[in-house]
Amino acid sequence: MPSTPSRRLLPRPAEPWYVAELLRTETAGGLLLLGAAVVAMAWANSPWSGAYEALRELRVGPAALHLDLSLRAWAADGLLAVFFFVAGLELKREFVVGDLRSPARAALPVLAAVGGMVVPALLYVAVNLAAGGPLRGWAVPTATDIAFALGVLAVIGSALPGSLRAFLLTLAVVDDLLAIVVIAVFYTAELAWLPLLAALAPLTAFRLLMTRGVTRWYLLLPLAAAAWVLVHESGVHATIAGVALGLLVPVHLSGREGPQVAHDVEHAVRPFSAGVAVPVFALLAAGVSVSGGEGLSAALRDPVTLGVVAGLVAGKAVGIVGTTWLVSRFTRAELDPDLRWADLVGLGLLGGIGFTVSLLIGELAFGAGTPEDEHARLGVLVGSLASALLAAALLSARNRAYRRISAQEERDEDQDGVPDAWQRPSPDGAAPASAADPRPLPSDGVEGRDRPRRGQEAP
Template sequence: MAVSPRRRAPFLGLLPLPERNAVVQALRTETVGGLVLLAAAVVALVWVNSPWGDTYERIRDLHFGIPALGLDLSIGHWTADGLLTVFFLVAGIELKRELVVGELRTPATAALPVIAAVCGMAVPAAFYAVTAGAGGGSLHGWAVPMATDIAFALAVLAVLSSHLPAALRAFLLTLAVVDDLGGILVIAVFFTNNLDFAALGGAFAGLVLFYVLQRRRVRGWWWYVPLGVTIWALMYHGGVHATVAGVAMGLILRTTRDKDEAASPGERTSHLLHPFSAGVAVPLFALFASGVAVDAASLGQVFTRPEPLGVVLGLVAGKTLGVFLGTYLAARFTRAKLNPDLAWADVLALSVLAGIGFTVALLIGELAFPDPAAAERVKAAVLVGSLIAAALAALLVKRRNDVYRRLYEEENRDDDHDGIPDIYQRPAPADAP
């Protein structure tokens, strides 16, 4: 008896209704957040290059602390180490949801976005290493061009697309979830210093207690908020970037519903914090991280010094090649296949769009280059590279949108104005029964 070949699972095919609702809701929030993020970055650039630039620096460097937690940080550090923890908490919840009930729960459907995201991180890092190494520059910034800013990328799609397949947006969202995990692991593993194992042990114990409370179905913010703040402070004092605490708690939060629950703890937390993350936490980080003095000399250094040039090439060329090549390899050599609604030209546009790096790229740049002058050059490179990628992606996305718009208009053409599209009035073939 002949055995039929195993069918390859389509990536992001027709999803169950709860899945579709979750993707649509996430896309809507990230799109609005991307527009707010863009506005914050523009304000920062205009402010720091205006006659009131000194005021910007004084506010950014203003210190205040919480004595009970042993913390005294500048506003810039509070936004990077504190507010971004909310962003990473939401990212951790989204990753947990994808791993448990989403597109990453089975190897067949996870293969394509995972391979595409891994290649989209490895190739930009290689571009940076080759460029910086050839120019005699520092290799410390290899991780800067690895991250895609999902909010910015979705904002570009929102502004330019009206007829693109929904699968393209869903592809980008799932790709970014894996991409965020890669950035988190890089920060946790490679950007730690002066480890305090006692503090880290306390943070680990706090995470264990967090897990036990979740397993015991304990409810009430008065348990989790103080515990979460304590874990965050211990992680900070332990020498590991404090945002890792947010990811860890997000991965622990339960994302499956009990029979008596309308929403899981992860869903409730994400629903509550996602607007704050997208509309407040990330834009404030952008406001105090993207303030770069721009002049002819500083822009010239972006293309003449090896480190910033490596960042630009990694974002623009490395991300495009990595994501596209990874998607092709996954579709060619695994059981996953590209959604039938998408063409390879769509994947190319998305690959260029993935070169928009901002939030995590700026954060890694600050961690990789403690020297303020070097950090400023890398920030400028992230902004320039993201702008170039956004401009190129805009051209490709607009072109693909026009193609789908023409197809839509042809399918819905009603030349005789009888209210019925002509596609439904075409005569049957002569040999039709």
């Protein structure tokens, strides 16, 4: 008789209330992102396409500071810095109080994210080696756009269970971290050390204010802007400044309990990131002209386009699901009896929606407006669309089961405001992840907790 598995492959999230809150915000942002992408494509292929190009190339900003940039560049370097600031906040929170604080819980999403980047990169390289295409776009199909993926889930009405939602979100957070490393290491052509070192001054001042609980925007924004300008001048992509600022925000303040600074700052900034910054970037970056059958046919046959599509559609799914299967094989962990491996394939296909960061990496790899960049953008759009349609078909077929599982997870028979599932020990022996869990959580060097007590309203 086979032995009982030592633990579940996809455990319940450590902070179910935070996952639910994050899903609501990102889903709304994903729908806006979808709308912006549709508008960009329609505008770029309309009789007014000239106005679209003129808008993207309109230059604004002080030339004395080397900031006379096009609106397209401002969106990629400036608005996406806000997006990466939120990503930095998510990373900090996950490593301090979230699922990534435990090596056992972090192993699967970290390994799955790595597999979901390595396999698409290898597929892109294989396609372009065979066809003699440029290899410097290898990182384009490696990113996952969680907002776009959640927008797809909202459109199809999928009710993913908590364990699948937590896995998808944690996977996306690790994916963002790896994308940040790729941008910083592989797409920094020239490095000027003086402005990079000078950026430490506003970053240090920002950290000191935050640790003292000073969150007044008129004090923090000038420091953030100074750090952004100096990082931009150093040759490192300016979005890295956003990540650094996000990582410097403390999760807790000394001597205080309950949700603290990182969550409050994220709660204030995320709506602007999801509702303005990312959709505006999509509007200015996603417009690809596909008019003319011969031109479109040639672009679709280009190795850059084929490599990006293969990486997003096949590479992401194979990398994520294959790595997850290997983890289950070597750790003897098993899926929840209510879940199927087809559910993981659906999540892997959702991971192939690599919109925002993929478009950014394409511009960094090939140069904005070059033929290769246009083909990379076309590949991102085609690959993301194909991944979304395949994921929608697969997950929709399982939606009835998802709704049943979600109903079980939300049941609260003792009516204490905490779902019963979160108060029972997990099959792997972990303590309940309830809002009443009295165990102190680790922090980034200061005391405090980041989980509401029973009866305390979650922020």
